[in-house]
Amino acid sequence: MRKTGLMKTTRRALTVTAMTAAVVGGSLLTTGTASASTVLSQACSGTVVGALSDQVAVQGKDVAGIVKAGAQEQEWFLHLNGVDPAKIADTITKKGAVTVGEIPAGTASGAIDGNAIATAVTTALKDAGDPYQVGLGIGGDQQQKTLDAIQRKVAGNCGLATFANNYQQPGLPSTQPGPTTTVPGTTAPSTTPGISGTGSATAPPRNYGNIPAAVPGVAGVAVPPSALYPSTATLPDQALPQVGVLGGSSGTTGGQADVRTAGNASAIGGEPAGGNVQLPMLLAVVALAGVSAALVRTWVLRKLS
Structure with missing residues (x-):
């Protein structure tokens, strides 16, 4: 009986040892295979x-x-x-x-x-x-x-x-998106394409449709200066540019500029027309005709003689 019990105990110990060795060996083999590429x-x-x-x-x-x-x-x-x-x-x-x-x-x-x-x-x-x-x-x-x-x-x-293919340069931030935090009293930076920076910096407007405010090209309609520029325009001395007013002092009637010199233009002498025949040209033509006639007469006389 004692021998039988000893044999059973020995078999169990050997079985447990073999199983443990198999598990450990398999784990090592798996780890080695996975790490080697x-x-x-x-x-x-x-x-x-x-x-x-x-x-x-x-x-x-x-x-x-x-x-x-x-x-x-x-x-x-x-x-x-x-x-x-x-x-x-x-x-x-x-x-x-x-x-x-x-x-x-x-x-x-x-x-x-x-x-x-x-x-x-x-x-x-x-x-x-x-x-x-x-x-x-x-x-x-x-x-x-x-x-x-x-x-x-x-x-x-x-x-x-x-x-x-898996290299990442040291010091670069991770490409994974993270939470965005804003410090109280500050403004988050703009994400509009082409505009960057924060603070008091300004950027040009994206739409210039308000300059000029009036639609140009309307025939027969005189556009007043107040319609050409918005009411918020600020010019030196708070004066808007005047359209169609000649320089110098001129009177105004009913708030409109009065151009007193309009219609007083006079024609001035111009250059002679390019198609007119002048006297020197006429004399040259007459002289050339006379010389040609004399040459023809001399040639004819020589033929007859």
Whole structure:
């Protein structure tokens, strides 16, 4: 009986321990997966957009052509030195996504240069297995030369610009609307477009329809000055401009200006009309006619003789 009870107690303890370990392990796995985020670039050059501190990866197939071109610089005829560019390109393609860097934290933009991408690619090739089976060459010296050639080729053809889509500049106010408070005795700032500021500052009116107050262009109607300007107009000496009154002193009858010189205009001599023929022109025409007649007479006489 004692053995049976001890066995049951031991089983229960082991069951509870296993369940606790499973729960803790699952929580850790879930947390790690949620916090890790990777942005996959479409090529080894261009632009990548993601969140701050996100990992950036490049697919092996996108750099396979560049890797092959670099390996061909070390290839001998019929792969006599063990360098096989096609096999190396196939190896990096099967690697899938290769992490080359991350979107920097604390800044809106950054860069992953070609050297960082090339280092990640050559490291992936080193970890792929036996260097000879990968096609890097025979012997450590040749394998290192092949990796160096791939490093130079990838570094010269790759490079990524990174942009953070959740970056917020420090010190800027939040874009979320908040409560608006007004201090007693002050006036809230105007929200009218084109007008800003508070206090005693003034802005031009939006409507000038009251100047002039009378409708212009009415034929046969003399508009008095009081109708041209509003009654609130303030001019020097409180005088409104007079329309149609000549300068100088003139009498008034019934409150209207009396223009006494109206109708006393007289015509003054003007320039001669442009179409009249003057005496000098007439004399010149007569002289030209006489000379022409003499020339014709002389020509006719010579023909007859």
